[in-house]
Amino acid sequence: MAILGSFAFEEDFLGAARKLKSSGFDKLSLLSPLPLEEAQEIMGLEKSPVRHFSLAGAIFGAIAGFAMAVATSLVFILPTGGRAIITVPPFLIITYEMTILFGVLFTLLGFHFVSGLPAWRDKPYLTSAGIDRFVVIVEGAAADQVARAEAIIRDAGADEIRHVEEDQ
Template identity: 45%
Template sequence: MATSAIGLFVDPHRALATAGRLKAAGFATIEVISPIPLEGADEVLGKKTSVIKRFTFFGAILGGVAGFTLAAGTAVLYLHPTGGRPIIPFPPFLIITYEMTILFGILATVIGFLISARLPAIRERAYVPEAAIDRFAVAVSCDDEECLDRAASLLRAAGAEEVRMAASRPTWRLPNEA
């Protein structure tokens, strides 16, 4: 199980500067936990790209194919006299294709959002209650003691108000677990 060194800061700019120093020092897993959105966090920690648009795109493609296949398959399975018209006419089938494209695109967007938001949050992460109220926390996850000591010393040198060591834990628990 990974252990985190967590530094608490009063000033958001100092917390972001510390995160930048930690990233420059070679630490890979750095989190800034803040009660408000921080301007400039993307520049310091690196911009994270959203995968939701890919979920939407592939969901819409799947929905369009499924809609047309549903309409065409129904027309082929249950043949009706068409009076010289094609068995699979495109214009009327585009309506169901369009509707299924929208439906599957929306459903895939919701699923993509839940996955992107990490809901339910199963991965291990550090939690500091003060960071939800009035403090800014910089958490560095480490696997060995030497890395943990180096991160703690960098956090103290950067002016952290308090440095804590916390074992990362899953953010969800079953009701009967202590």
């Protein structure tokens, strides 16, 4: 059982969220049509673990890039231009590009990993959350707590409250 509360005003929405949080409703989802820093603070989100992915990707890319260039020139000993077979300066450029490429790719991976997307299963959602409504979703509330959550939401000034069955 999930409770959805839709707000027209950001302040009401944030108020409801804070109250729910302090009342012990931990499985909260705060839907907004635009990123709200306060909402993220309420959810306790600080530094995202995405950055680890970025770093790992960059390091991997750097190593892979340099290794690829060196390995290629060692497998095919084809001297060019009187240069050494392992020609470091040009390989650094390859390394640089690969660093960025894998940094970006790993960041993308990290995004999916951390955000839980893609999630194509139906989840409690209101289309208006994508337009101009701020929606609080309380999930996993015990049956006896539902009424309390609903009350908090209503008191905060929600213009619509809905109950949605969660599929387990």
